[in-house]
Amino acid sequence: MKIGVLLKQTPDTETKIKIKPDGSGIDESDIKWVINPYDEYGVEEALRLKDAAGGGEVVVVTAGSKRAVDSMRQALAMGADRGIRIDTEGVSLDSYTTAVILSKAIQSENFEVLFAGKQAVDDDCVQVAQMTATALDWPCIWPAEHIELGADKKSVVVTRPVAGGIKEIMEMTLPGILCCDKGEHEPRYASLPGIMKAKSKPIAELKAADLLAGETPKVTWSGFRLPPERKAGKILKGEPEAVCAELVKLLREEAKVI
Amino acid sequence: MGNVLFIAEVENGKLKGYSKELASKAVELASQCEGQAYGVVIGESVAQAAEELGQYGVTQVTAVEGESLESYIGEGYAKALLDVVSQTKPQIILASASGSGKDILPRVAFKLKAGLATDCTELKIENGKLKAKRPIFAGKALVDVTFVSDVQMASARPNSFMVKQADVTKKAQVNKVAATTGGSKVKIKEIQTAEKGMKDLSEAEIIVSGGRALGSGENFKIIRELADSLGATVGASRAAVDAGYISHDHQVGQTGKTVNPKLYIACGISGAIQHLAGMRTSKVIVAINKDSEAPIFSKADYGIVGDLFQLLPILTRKFKELLGK
Ligand SMILES: Cc1cc2nc3c(=O)[nH]c(=O)nc-3n(C[C@H](O)[C@H](O)[C@H](O)COP(=O)(O)OP(=O)(O)OC[C@H]3O[C@@H](n4cnc5c(N)ncnc54)[C@H](O)[C@@H]3O)c2cc1C
Ligand SMILES: Nc1ncnc2c1ncn2[C@@H]1O[C@H](COP(=O)(O)O)[C@@H](O)[C@H]1O
Numbered sequence: 394m395k396i397g398v399l400l401k402q403t404p405d406t407e408t409k410i411k412i413k414p415d416g417s418g419i420d421e422s423d424i425k426w427v428i429n430p431y432d433e434y435g436v437e438e439a440l441r442l443k444d445a446a447g448g449g450e451v452v453v454v455t456a457g458s459k460r461a462v463d464s465m466r467q468a469l470a471m472g473a474d475r476g477i478r479i480d481t482e483g484v485s486l487d488s489y490t491t492a493v494i495l496s497k498a499i500q501s502e503n504f505e506v507l508f509a510g511k512q513a514v515d516d517d518c519v520q521v522a523q524m525t526a527t528a529l530d531w532p533c534i535w536p537a538e539h540i541e542l543g544a545d546k547k548s549v550v551v552t553r554p555v556a557g558g559i560k561e562i563m564e565m566t567l568p569g570i571l572c573c574d575k576g577e578h579e580p581r582y583a584s585l586p587g588i589m590k591a592k593s594k595p596i597a598e599l600k601a602a603d604l605l606a607g608e609t610p611k612v613t614w615s616g617f618r619l620p621p622e623r624k625a626g627k628i629l630k631g632e633p634e635a636v637c638a639e640l641v642k643l644l645r646e647e648a649k650v651i
Numbered sequence: 652m653g654n655v656l657f658i659a660e661v662e663n664g665k666l667k668g669y670s671k672e673l674a675s676k677a678v679e680l681a682s683q684c685e686g687q688a689y690g691v692v693i694g695e696s697v698a699q700a701a702e703e704l705g706q707y708g709v710t711q712v713t714a715v716e717g718e719s720l721e722s723y724i725g726e727g728y729a730k731a732l733l734d735v736v737s738q739t740k741p742q743i744i745l746a747s748a749s750g751s752g753k754d755i756l757p758r759v760a761f762k763l764k765a766g767l768a769t770d771c772t773e774l775k776i777e778n779g780k781l782k783a784k785r786p787i788f789a790g791k792a793l794v795d796v797t798f799v800s801d802v803q804m805a806s807a808r809p810n811s812f813m814v815k816q817a818d819v820t821k822k823a824q825v826n827k828v829a830a831t832t833g834g835s836k837v838k839i840k841e842i843q844t845a846e847k848g849m850k851d852l853s854e855a856e857i858i859v860s861g862g863r864a865l866g867s868g869e870n871f872k873i874i875r876e877l878a879d880s881l882g883a884t885v886g887a888s889r890a891a892v893d894a895g896y897i898s899h900d901h902q903v904g905q906t907g908k909t910v911n912p913k914l915y916i917a918c919g920i921s922g923a924i925q926h927l928a929g930m931r932t933s934k935v936i937v938a939i940n941k942d943s944e945a946p947i948f949s950k951a952d953y954g955i956v957g958d959l960f961q962l963l964p965i966l967t968r969k970f971k972e973l974l975g976k
Binding site for chain 2: 404406407409410412419430431487488489492514515516517518519520521522523524526527528531532533534535550554555556557558559560561562563564565566569575609610611612613614615616617618619620623625626627628629630633634636637638640641643644645648650651
């Protein structure tokens with residue numbers, strides 16, 4: 394089975410975000426870069442699906458700078474077979490143009506299924522996967538967990554967690570996109586032989602500017618800033634009965650939230 | 652002149668709370684653009700609830716009905732919305748940043764070549780166009796979004812806007828249209844309800860969350876009891892979820908739900924950056940933790956340093972006395 398994974402490199406979720414003095418973006422100097430956590434679930438599910446299908450190929454696809462190669466190699470070390478990187482150096486992208494270049498880059502690959510993350514933890518846009526699906530005229534399930542290949546290998550059955558603990562069991566005809574949530578499978582660690590092998594696995598390079606074909610971003614971002622600090626709160630002291638009574642009183646009379 | 656089209660959501664015949672907020676916002680934005688606010692509701696038997704949008708100043712609502720729309724399917728709902736867009740020709744298209752809203756808008760935005768801002772906490776008109784403010788990096792930073800496109804789209808974070816004073820005498824005019832059915836490549840085979848009566852965390856007004864400190868699923872009962880005494884929804888940290896005390900549906904944080912309640916009570920939760928990411932915009936935060944150095948206290952409006960097993964039953968009793976729940 395030919396399986397693609399949309400993989401974005403994002404800052405580690407522990408990262409303390411700093412803003413450039415002029416507010417034009419974030420200060421990238423002390424950032425530890427990782428595979429977007431949801432995309433890592435995607436890599437794991439892709440590898441499992443390849444096994445379930447009895448073989449095939451897992452290809453990671455990234456639009457990003459040279460720095461992103463490290464994260465792609467990490468996915469290759471987990472077991473993916475090759476990579477395609479669309480170099481974004483010198484072009485500014487939004488979700489729309491990202492979807493344009495991703496869909497163009499994979500059009501000739503004839504993937505049977507494409508994995509993405511539920512969202513990228515940097516821009517939190519929740520847009521690129523659905524837009525890419527729209528560009529390809531493919532179905533897309535967001536979010537998806539518990540992924541199983543149909544008996545005919547031309548469909549998948551997945552669980553879509555919705556609000557309020559409800560789970561929808563859905564069947565999707567392939568090809569299509571699955572946007573991975575944190576499911577029951579923790580992403581595997583790369584083994585030492587895996588890491589060694591990853592070094593020689595191929596990563597093809599394309600240029601974003603070539604794929605854009607005149608398409609331009611639909612939004613611009615400015616005024617990057619930190620959220621206002623919460624002012625220090627009150628620590629209530631005393632006997633349990635007394636502090637609980639005080640808290641209830643404060644929530645009603647001062648904060649007025651109950 | 653620019654019109655504002657917004658998606659309102661109906662569940663079990665009732666208008667969602669966040670849809671009332673969005674209706675109020677859409678009316679405000681439309682008046683600033685000298686246009687009209689149009690509602691759209693999609694699904695089975697939604698027309699009646701749609702009339703209620705009139706109470707918030709919406710005069711016209713399109714109800715797209717059809718058996719194929721009984722349950723949410725991205726492709727079908729996006730198509731339904733696109734049909735309404737081609738009739739009403741809006742300048743601005745809005746939805747709530749709910750499970751369906753976040754999934755429909757990108758599909759429609761791509762077709763319309765429209766800019767889209769997700770999970771916005773502020774929406775206004777500037778130079779005749781929509782302008783949005785939204786959190787990024789799970790709320791660790793904020794950014795302003797300016798639109799370059801003719802059509803501007805955004806989803807709004809629940810509990811971000813004021814609901815307009817309802818005028819109960821007013822009803823919106825509802826035009827029913829039938830959904831065009833096409834061969835969908837996605838089918839719902841089954842719907843499972845994991846937990847009866849679980850409320851949606853992302854629209855909850857009060858949340859009581861428990862962390863690793865609870866120690867077992869059995870002990871989580873004291874969190875549920877406290878939540879019941881307040882009519883609140885139960886949340887949890889990832890450590891509690893990973894330990895199996897409660898299901899992932901309850902997880903608040905970077906890899907769980909983003910919540911925006913007026914009151915968030917964190918019990919036995921240390922306040923790791925990924926947990927804060929999901930709840931930092933709560934209006935009032937209460938922390939109960941036995942470690943006075945726990946980072947959660949630096950974000951809390953009110954804190955109690957102590958043993959939750961001792962404190963929570965007392966609090967539950969006091970809330971019950973006050974609220975009679
Ligand atoms: C990629 C990634 C994503 C993540 N996503 C999330 C997420 O979405 N949500 C999330 O919550 N975490 C997330 N985490 C995990 C996060 O880093 C923390 O590990 C987690 O939030 C800790 O949960 P906790 O506060 O319950 O446990 P702990 O950090 O162990 O804290 C337990 C607290 O309970 C207190 N305590 C113990 N006994 C008592 C008692 N009897 N009475 C009162 N207090 C007591 C302790 O003092 C301590 O502060 C993520 C981590 C990563 C790497
Ligand atoms: N630059 C990118 N390269 C590859 N995949 C991407 C990129 N941006 C977004 N994606 C994919 O789209 C998903 C949603 O991203 P977003 O819309 O930014 O929240 C991510 O989890 C990735 O799977």
